[in-house]
Amino acid sequence: xxxxxxxxxxxxxxxxxxxxxxxxxxxxxxxxxxxxxxxxxxxxxxxxxxxxxxxxxxxxxxxxxxxxxxxxxxxxxxxxxxxxxxxxxxxxxxxxxxxxxxxxxxxxxxxxxxxxxxxxxxxxxxxxxxxxxxxxxxxxxxxxxxxxxxxxxxxxxxxxxxxxxxxxxxxxxxxxxxxxxxxxxxxxxxxxxxxxxxxxxxxxxxxxxxxxxxxxxxxxxxxxxxxxxxxxxxxxxxxxxxxxxxxxxxxxxxxxxxxxxxxxxxxx
Amino acid sequence: xxxxxxxxxxxxxxxxxxxxxxxxxxxxxxxxxxxxxxxxxxxxxxxxxxxxxxxxxxxxxxxxxxxxxxxxxxxxxxxxxxxxxxxxxxxxxxxxxxxxxxxxxxxxxxxxxxxxxxxxxxxxxxxxxxxxxxxxxxxxxxxxxxxxxxxxxxxxxxxxxxxxxxxxxxxxxxxxxxxxxxxxxxxxxxxxxxxxxxxxxxxxxxxxxxxxxxxxxxxxxxxxxxxxxxxxxxxxxxxxxxxxxxxxxxxxxxxxxxxxxxxxxxxxxxxxxxxxx
Numbered sequence: 001x002x003x004x005x006x007x008x009x010x011x012x013x014x015x016x017x018x019x020x021x022x023x024x025x026x027x028x029x030x031x032x033x034x035x036x037x038x039x040x041x042x043x044x045x046x047x048x049x050x051x052x053x054x055x056x057x058x059x060x061x062x063x064x065x066x067x068x069x070x071x072x073x074x075x076x077x078x079x080x081x082x083x084x085x086x087x088x089x090x091x092x093x094x095x096x097x098x099x100x101x102x103x104x105x106x107x108x109x110x111x112x113x114x115x116x117x118x119x120x121x122x123x124x125x126x127x128x129x130x131x132x133x134x135x136x137x138x139x140x141x142x143x144x145x146x147x148x149x150x151x152x153x154x155x156x157x158x159x160x161x162x163x164x165x166x167x168x169x170x171x172x173x174x175x176x177x178x179x180x181x182x183x184x185x186x187x188x189x190x191x192x193x194x195x196x197x198x199x200x201x202x203x204x205x206x207x208x209x210x211x212x213x214x215x216x217x218x219x220x221x222x223x224x225x226x227x228x229x230x231x232x233x234x235x236x237x238x239x240x241x242x243x244x245x246x247x248x249x250x251x252x253x254x255x256x257x258x259x260x261x262x263x264x265x266x267x268x
Numbered sequence: 269x270x271x272x273x274x275x276x277x278x279x280x281x282x283x284x285x286x287x288x289x290x291x292x293x294x295x296x297x298x299x300x301x302x303x304x305x306x307x308x309x310x311x312x313x314x315x316x317x318x319x320x321x322x323x324x325x326x327x328x329x330x331x332x333x334x335x336x337x338x339x340x341x342x343x344x345x346x347x348x349x350x351x352x353x354x355x356x357x358x359x360x361x362x363x364x365x366x367x368x369x370x371x372x373x374x375x376x377x378x379x380x381x382x383x384x385x386x387x388x389x390x391x392x393x394x395x396x397x398x399x400x401x402x403x404x405x406x407x408x409x410x411x412x413x414x415x416x417x418x419x420x421x422x423x424x425x426x427x428x429x430x431x432x433x434x435x436x437x438x439x440x441x442x443x444x445x446x447x448x449x450x451x452x453x454x455x456x457x458x459x460x461x462x463x464x465x466x467x468x469x470x471x472x473x474x475x476x477x478x479x480x481x482x483x484x485x486x487x488x489x490x491x492x493x494x495x496x497x498x499x500x501x502x503x504x505x506x507x508x509x510x511x512x513x514x515x516x517x518x519x520x521x522x523x524x525x526x527x528x529x530x531x532x533x534x535x536x537x538x539x540x541x542x543x544x545x
Contacts, residue, residue, distance in 0.1 A: 007294040014283050023282055029275035031298045122525040146520045157516040180516045182508055187285045188462030190513040194455055216523050221454035223514060229448045229460060230510040233417030237407050237446075238502055242381035248495055250488035253374045256381075 004034045009041035013048070016181035016189065017158035018149035020045060042088035043073075050145035050160055052128045053093040055084055061128045062093070067141035068132045070099075078109055078132055103133035105140055105167050111204035112165075116142055119208040123215065124159070140165045142174075142211070154184035163196075163211060172198040172207060176218055192225075194218050273305055280310055286447065286461040288312055311443040311463060314406045314420045316387055319343050327389040327404040329422065334358055341372045341389045360392055363483065364399055368392040370487045375403055378491060382498070383407045386419075398428040398436070403494050415450035415458075421501075423494050433482050435473045438489060442466055442497045446505050460509050466501060468493070 002010070008027050015023040028035045045051070047069065052061040055077065062077045064086055069075055076083040076099045083099035086092070103109055113131040120127050127146035134141045144161040163174035173196065180190040196218070201210045242248070248256075270278075276295050283291050289312045296303045307330050314327045319340035326332075332339040334354060337346040344359055360368055371390040379388040386407030392399055403423040410416060426439040445463040470493060474485035522529060 002294070002297075004298055007297060010294070011279065011283060011291070014287070016282055016284075019282050023279060025270065026275040026279040026282070029270040030272050030279070030295060034298070122527060123521050123523070125519075125522070125526065148516065148519050155512065155516055157520050159517075159520040178517055178520070180513045181282070182462070182512055182516075183281050185466060186462060186464035186508075187281045187283075187288075188460070188464070188508055188513070189284050189286070190458070190460050190509075190517075191284075192455055192458040215521070218455065219517070219521060219523050221452075222458065222517065225450050225452065225455045225458045226510050226514050229415045229417075229450055229458070230506065232412075233409050233415040233448055233450075234446075234506070234509070236409050237383070237417050237419040238405075238498065239382050239384070240499070240502060244381070248378050248381060248491065250374065250491040250495075251484075253377050253488070253491065256377045 004031065005037070008034050008038065009044075012038055012041035013045055015045065016156055016183075017049070017147055017179050018151065018156035019181065039088055046086065046088050046091065049158070050128070050130075050143060051091055052145065052147075053084075053086060053091055055080065055082060055093055056096045063128050063130045063143060063145055065130065065132075065141070065143055067134045067143065068130060076132070078130070079113060101133075103137050105133055105137065108167055108204065109133055109140055112140060112142060112207065115204040115208040116144070116211075119212050120144055123212060127159075134164070138166070138168075140167060142208075155180065155182045157181070161211070161215065163198075165207065170200065170202045172196075172201065172210070174198070174211075174214075176215060178222070192222060194221075272299055273302055276302055276306055277309070284461070285445075285463055286459065288463075311420075311422050311445060311465075313418065313445055313447075314404055314422070316406065317347065320347055321345060325387045327387055327406055329391075329402060329404060331393070331402045331424075332389070332391045339391070341368060341391060344368075360394065363479070364392050364394050367399075367483045367486055368401070370483065371401070371403070371490060374487050374491050375405075375494070378495065379405055382495075383419075395426070398426070400427065401425045401490070403490065405498075415448055417449075418445075418447040420445040421498060423497065425490060425493075427486065427490075429474075433474060435471055436486065436489065437469065437471050438493055439469045440467065440493050440497060442468075442494075442501060444498070444501050444505060446509065448509065460513060462509075464501060464504060464508065466497065466504070468497060 011023055011027055046064045047066045050063040050065055052063050055062055064075050070083055074083050074085050078101050081100050082096050084093040085095040109131050116129050116131060120129050124146045127144055130143045132141045142163040146159040149156045157180040160177045163172050165172045175195050177193045182188040196214050198210045198214055201207045292310055316325050317328055317338055318325055319342045321343035324342050326340050328338045334350050337348050337350050339346045375388045375390050379386055388405050390403045392401035405421045408418045421444045423442045428437045443463055443465040447461040450458045472489040474482050
């Protein structure tokens, strides 16, 4: 049995897009004393879900991830060359300081930032991106998060893209994760992920083009997968109408037994 | 501070439905005082047991449970056996058991017609006025090219008879738990899991004056209400799982470049305004 602390941490980490504050309020109502020390769970949630924050005195949103973490609750933004501190519980940034981009790939980071920002607006009505030198400056991370929250209609969604570029070999490996939650008189969750390997592109423009193409292909495949499930396993579970195309005549239900071999859930 | 029971239900409505059982255990570990209320109001995927007497499978839920024993609708006996005193309170007899037997026979036919397999069970118990019951269905399909799937439906009924027994008021609360999953090289993994709950109430006539006619009337009324509800919920599930979820993904990201989509819209507006000229 997991400890109480581990249990509530797992609740925080599994919070659906846009519903962290609701989940936290529920946890506090259930276990107020254990809910005091959720900081590590908030940090994990924010870094994994690419939580976006506004820099102090700026309208620009910046995302939080393990790739732009400086440790001690501080993160950096490559565009404004600023570092900042996050209060993981309130998701607020403070303590902005200058943080010059020090990377042997600084030019590449800047051109990827520009190209990736432009390319993302072509496909995402609203998104936040980040391009960061990472892994001791041996790689460049390209991150994107797009959120759409509609709590008044009981649904929320999040798309996350993560790509790691090895500038030495021009190989790009990535993951797309999409989460959708619908909760009107129910609880329905869609989650999907796809790993990608994209090779052979060099130059910022060509790299972001290959990303857009791979994401288009994935999204088309995802739409096909919905159809496969709808036409396949969903149809196989319960018919819309019996084979007879007629509703059951409940008054005469005893009569159905005469002409038919009813298996009756007997195991085979 | 919010009521802990409401908070627990709200939490279970938000956390991934594929982990509802684990999350329910977790909440109960945090708040053992909520155990009984939560177990009787949170629907989890049904488990199947083999009736030792009839050899047939039946479904287990909180309503045919006593401790770790479950009552088979086929034999009307608990497995493992419970003590005689408890059994007196928990094993239906007479009219309620007669209707339970007829209900099980009827939903068995219904199950074969709609599910072409799976397992069904119905349980009834007497109330001070009228009776209550639950009708359960479970069907699973193993993973193949079309994905894996599991359907569990739980229909809880409350029945109040009019004084003359010429009609009755039926209150139905239905939950369908639907888990679908697909693994393929093109999307790696797609999980669509969840549950929807809907309620309905109806006054329905009971034909005949003899006890047997009234009993048969209840079984037919319950069966028809369950059939209508399942048909309605199947359509709703289809909309939410394959319509809504897909639409939200499309709202997050557009395959067509947004600048092209805007040009298309402008051209469309242009055509419309020319037509209206």
